[in-house]
Amino acid sequence: MKMTTKRISKSKNNRGGKQKGLQDTVLTGVKGDDANIDHSVVMGANLGTVNFTSAIVPTDADLQPINDLTEGMVETETFVWIVKAIENGQKLFVITGEPGEGKTTFGFLILREMNQKGKTFCLVTSPENYKQRKNCDLLMFDDTFGSIAFEDKKYSDWEDTIIDVLALPEHKGSHSGTNIILIILRKTILAHLKTKLGRYANVFDDREILIDLTTTHRLTESEKRKVLEIHLDRNDMHENEGDIHFVCSSTFTYGFPQCCRMYADKVKVNIRGIFDRPLEFLDKETKWLLKKNKHNREVLQIMICDETFQPDKEADDEKRQTLIAATNDIFYLRQEGGCFHFAHSSYQESVGITIGIEDPRFLITRCSMPCIKKYMDASTATGRALFSQLTDELKDQLLSKIAKEFGRGDYDFMKYDLLHNKENLINVLNSECCAVDTKDVQLKPMQSRPEIFLL
Structure with missing residues (x-):
């Protein structure tokens, strides 16, 4: 029809x-x-x-x-x-x-x-x-x-x-x-x-x-044109017909609407590059922000840990103003009611991976287990890349952190195939909080704790 x-x-x-x-x-x-x-x-x-x-x-x-x-x-x-x-x-x-x-x-x-x-x-x-x-x-x-x-x-x-x-x-x-x-x-x-x-x-x-929306119900070329036009019009931007035809007629691995928004937010960049390699663009942008000054890094690290940045929580007036000024550099943040947040979850994901690969110690020592689990997804290439950056010392810290979560009853973390060295994980858990049957790689929690299996 x-x-x-x-x-x-x-x-x-x-x-x-x-x-x-x-x-x-x-x-x-x-x-x-x-x-x-x-x-x-x-x-x-x-x-x-x-x-x-x-x-x-x-x-x-x-x-x-x-x-x-x-x-x-x-x-x-x-x-x-x-x-x-x-x-x-x-x-x-x-x-x-x-x-x-x-x-x-x-x-x-x-x-x-x-x-x-x-x-x-x-x-x-x-x-x-x-x-x-x-x-x-x-x-x-x-x-x-x-x-x-x-x-x-x-x-x-x-x-x-x-x-x-x-x-x-x-x-x-x-x-x-x-x-x-x-x-x-x-x-x-x-x-x-x-x-x-x-x-x-x-x-x-x-x-x-x-x-x-990616396959059977994806945008048609004419619908893509209308979406792109909206973002261009909102920001008084103009593009040549050749570039518009290229981005609207091509199929990319990343969401077209978000690429439009990203392009409109970050002016003076190559439109074909953003649509064809958006994650590479975000990675380079974040690395540039991290190198530019320490305050950009501090803001982004706060947001990776807390998902938001609330300046009012900073007691020092001078530091608070410095951190707020740093947000002006970060195009993928939005402010609402005095609170800054990522404009889209894909920005948060990209920044977390970039920071995690560059500074895995921050990810392991400063972030909560839910945050670590979110980025170090063993079923994804980026999650495995993050894990590959961990030194033996950081792996030990992570294992201890997981064991403490297990001891508090947060069993979902133990079900997750976060680490590849199950034997090391078993040893840590055995020493800290439970008896282990190594034959079947099965954790047998003490007393009333439910059984947990490593996937």
Whole structure:
């Protein structure tokens, strides 16, 4: 079926499309008895914080953040198809893709469309939120199991909820008792999630349910042109037709919308280079920032550890002003309400890997285990590259750190194939916190601790 592509009105406010003031915003998404429930939520590193509280009828002010986030965005053929599928009774949609494909923005376009059709909605941020779903027409799960890598702890918290969602009947038919569900997550996280779900994973194989923005539902060349034009117009930039044709007609391994944003944010760079090798560009940019001065390095290290930089936490006035001034050099940061954060999770991932490879000691000694696990993913090339930089001394420190986490009961870290020397890991655990059966590489925790297997 031939479908049209509609472009929404443009906006030149806030360079790179980032909107201010989101942390003070209240959105309505639940009605009736839930009217006093506060749904506070962080909607991904690139969207800032939005507060959801319940109300019967949303006002224009309530909906302004969604309108701001989606203003100027392109309504693609895939978007039109999903809206029609919802009208025909389909209840479940899984939106996936590589980093920077615009998955979350796509979800918000759907939220806005549903609101215009009189539907209520809620961004589900906890299993408790999900239990209050009766009075809400549409529920959206965004990066529920991790924004960069699959997080076992989050899956443990959400396991019953996601199984309940996937077990709901009539996902593709009219069923008055079922909400419309949007699940948004990276392809790598989806692949890991499927290994956990057993028979429920089959739901993700349905081509009508799975919306892959990288392959089956990727942008057409004309849609790419519209996306690029929006970013160029917002920043009063101009490019020759040859370069525009090249980037819009080519297929890249990184999300096209995020490359557009990156190019618009970082002026005076080669457009073909950013679209063809965006991660290489980010790596070089971060290395330049780290060499330029120590304050850039300090800000980025704070953000790798905490995911945000809050200047008010710095007691020394002079140092605080120096660090704030350093943020002016870092194009991929955004400020909202006095707090700096990465404009997109892909920036955070790239910076963490660059810093980790350059200074593995910082990663091991200063970062928490969840942070280390996020970047040192043994299933990825970058994770293995990070591990290869560790000296024997740093490996010992990491093993001790893992053992302490194990002793506190954070068992998900032990399930993770973080290290390649299992024998060394077993020795550390044996000496610090548990008895070990080396024959089957099986940890047998003492007393009531659950059994844990090294994958």
